[in-house]
Amino acid sequence: MLEVLDHIGLFAFAISGMLTAANRNLDILGGYIIAFITALGGGTIRDLLLNVDIAWMTSLSQLLVVIGGATIGMIFRKKLRSWRRTLSIFDTVGISVFTIVGVQKGLSHDALAITAVFLGMITATFGGLLRDVLCNEIPLIFKKEIYAIPCLLGGTFYLLGDYFGQGDTTWLLWSSMIFIIAFRTLAVLFSWKLPLIREFK
Amino acid sequence: MLEVLDHIGLFAFAISGMLTAANRNLDILGGYIIAFITALGGGTIRDLLLNVDIAWMTSLSQLLVVIGGATIGMIFRKKLRSWRRTLSIFDTVGISVFTIVGVQKGLSHDALAITAVFLGMITATFGGLLRDVLCNEIPLIFKKEIYAIPCLLGGTFYLLGDYFGQGDTTWLLWSSMIFIIAFRTLAVLFSWKLPLIREFK
Amino acid sequence: MLEVLDHIGLFAFAISGMLTAANRNLDILGGYIIAFITALGGGTIRDLLLNVDIAWMTSLSQLLVVIGGATIGMIFRKKLRSWRRTLSIFDTVGISVFTIVGVQKGLSHDALAITAVFLGMITATFGGLLRDVLCNEIPLIFKKEIYAIPCLLGGTFYLLGDYFGQGDTTWLLWSSMIFIIAFRTLAVLFSWKLPLIREFK
Numbered sequence: 001m002l003e004v005l006d007h008i009g010l011f012a013f014a015i016s017g018m019l020t021a022a023n024r025n026l027d028i029l030g031g032y033i034i035a036f037i038t039a040l041g042g043g044t045i046r047d048l049l050l051n052v053d054i055a056w057m058t059s060l061s062q063l064l065v066v067i068g069g070a071t072i073g074m075i076f077r078k079k080l081r082s083w084r085r086t087l088s089i090f091d092t093v094g095i096s097v098f099t100i101v102g103v104q105k106g107l108s109h110d111a112l113a114i115t116a117v118f119l120g121m122i123t124a125t126f127g128g129l130l131r132d133v134l135c136n137e138i139p140l141i142f143k144k145e146i147y148a149i150p151c152l153l154g155g156t157f158y159l160l161g162d163y164f165g166q167g168d169t170t171w172l173l174w175s176s177m178i179f180i181i182a183f184r185t186l187a188v189l190f191s192w193k194l195p196l197i198r199e200f201k
Numbered sequence: 202m203l204e205v206l207d208h209i210g211l212f213a214f215a216i217s218g219m220l221t222a223a224n225r226n227l228d229i230l231g232g233y234i235i236a237f238i239t240a241l242g243g244g245t246i247r248d249l250l251l252n253v254d255i256a257w258m259t260s261l262s263q264l265l266v267v268i269g270g271a272t273i274g275m276i277f278r279k280k281l282r283s284w285r286r287t288l289s290i291f292d293t294v295g296i297s298v299f300t301i302v303g304v305q306k307g308l309s310h311d312a313l314a315i316t317a318v319f320l321g322m323i324t325a326t327f328g329g330l331l332r333d334v335l336c337n338e339i340p341l342i343f344k345k346e347i348y349a350i351p352c353l354l355g356g357t358f359y360l361l362g363d364y365f366g367q368g369d370t371t372w373l374l375w376s377s378m379i380f381i382i383a384f385r386t387l388a389v390l391f392s393w394k395l396p397l398i399r400e401f402k
Numbered sequence: 403m404l405e406v407l408d409h410i411g412l413f414a415f416a417i418s419g420m421l422t423a424a425n426r427n428l429d430i431l432g433g434y435i436i437a438f439i440t441a442l443g444g445g446t447i448r449d450l451l452l453n454v455d456i457a458w459m460t461s462l463s464q465l466l467v468v469i470g471g472a473t474i475g476m477i478f479r480k481k482l483r484s485w486r487r488t489l490s491i492f493d494t495v496g497i498s499v500f501t502i503v504g505v506q507k508g509l510s511h512d513a514l515a516i517t518a519v520f521l522g523m524i525t526a527t528f529g530g531l532l533r534d535v536l537c538n539e540i541p542l543i544f545k546k547e548i549y550a551i552p553c554l555l556g557g558t559f560y561l562l563g564d565y566f567g568q569g570d571t572t573w574l575l576w577s578s579m580i581f582i583i584a585f586r587t588l589a590v591l592f593s594w595k596l597p598l599i600r601e602f603k
Binding site for chain 2: 018021022024025026027028029030031033034044048051052053054057058060063074075077133134135136
């Protein structure tokens with residue numbers, strides 16, 4: 001189940017990478033490279049930090065899903081722009097799954113609680129961060145939207161559930177993900193923003 | 202043999218890093234750092250992804266070749282600009298060797314076929330990608346030239362040869378490299394470009 | 403002792419990351435992420451290159467010090483700008499400790515002498531380099547100031563001392579760090595600059 005959702009997240013992130021690359025006037029191969037880095041970059045950094053084998057290196061299905069998402073992003077890029085809201089749903093599902101996968105993987109390697117939550121956020125958001133750095137933009141997660149906060153809170157929620165012995169239950173997985181999806185969706189609908197540093201106090 | 206060619210590639214990439222740094226008005230130490238990252242960055246990312254020890258960390262000869270290339274790049278930077286075509290030959294030899302080294306290393310660690318080809322391309326091109334990101338430019342391989350495509354095709358060619366049992370033969374090594382060199386040279390001579398994403402269809 | 407100084411360095415680097423983020427108009431979470439990357443990025447790259455476990459992943463005290471430094475940077479950002487000189491002292495102590503920690507860690511994993519010195523410099527300066535790349539600026543260490551040179555020379559000094567059998571002595575630790583601090587302070591006071599590449603010869 002989690003694996004199916006994980007592939008949906010990879011698919012949505014690959015599309016988002018290809019669309020960003022199209023906006024920056026990259027060539028086709030550049031688009032595929034950005035799609036790969038957007039979809040797989042967060043998990044790669046997580047695995048490097050955990051000093052374990054990189055997950056996608058041995059997963060043909062992950063690679064094929066990314067290639068598929070990027071190809072669909074390229075072919076249907078005009079339609080996808082008008083479907084932006086639909087796409088945003090995929091992307092939101094993506095960050096919710098990636099967060100939980102990251103926290104779980106951290107816990108299964110005996111990471112500190114705080115580190116496990118960070119790993120969840122990193123899995124969900126650092127692919128997009130690499131995409132923005134490579135496209136020579138200030139990363140989106142630093143500036144505009146409530147994007148990483150739902151991951152941090154949802155990851156903490158999952159962690160607490162795990163601490164109280166519910167770690168492998170289906171309801172905890174689903175409620176954590178629904179928490180992230182709901183929070184993110186509300187943030188988009190109501191244009192919630194984090195305060196800038198200079199606005200603090 | 203492959204090792205000699207590998208050092209030629211490192212040498213050419215170190216020069217190219219120093220020349221880029223000079224164009225961006227960096228100081229001397231900045232030039233050396235960019236030269237190191239250009240020459241060794243691709244192999245470093247490959248080894249991180251494979252979760253094996255980083256090759257150059259224990260290779261004094263690789264480090265000295267990079268220092269030598271960067272120094273020569275700094276001293277002769279004006280002459281080297283007029284010799285640009287000569288330099289481009291070194292660089293082309295460099296990507297051809299780096300690609301094959303990367304594919305071989307992937308295969309020897311039992312990577313998937315598609316992953317091994319990616320590792321070849323990453324070895325050959327991600328040093329230049331890091332160079333461009335650090336110099337605050339959109340990476341060259343995303344925009345202008347046929348640069349990574351010969352690596353992908355040449356790596357696939359090598360892989361097929363390996364699959365048919367020719368993996369350690371001299372002729373396969375040479376024909377793969379000559380394929381990459383020829384393709385890249387033709388692309389430069391005839392200004393072949395990849396289509397941009399927005400030009401697709 | 404070294405551990406206390408290491409935490410002072412982390413604290414100063416976290417403040418510096420938050421102040422840079424404030425200047426770039428990032429939001430609060432972006433400020434914390436930049437603070438983490440500035441403080442922990444150099445050590446992370448060092449540990450990745452050594453293929454060992456990342457130090458901060460299992461160190462609650464390091465994480466708390468970074469969170470504390472970033473929070474203080476955010477709250478007192480106006481005062482801290484007028485205290486810039488004081489802050490620069492922390493930062494200078496930081497690079498001196500980070501350099502020695504990096505060289506020691508390299509030696510304890512049997513790195514080459516030259517690689518150990520590089521690891522010292524990387525530990526001290528690559529967190530700031532990542533900070534600048536993420537904020538879409540050309541890294542400071544490439545352009546403006548004598549910043550990495552004291553690390554390279556101080557690291558070499560420590561290495562020579564270690565070679566002559568003084569590796570674990572208190573005086574070598576202190577004299578290496580004081581060397582770095584003094585060199586860096588003189589460079590700031592007298593505005594020493596490295597020549598640009600194009601000024602060479």
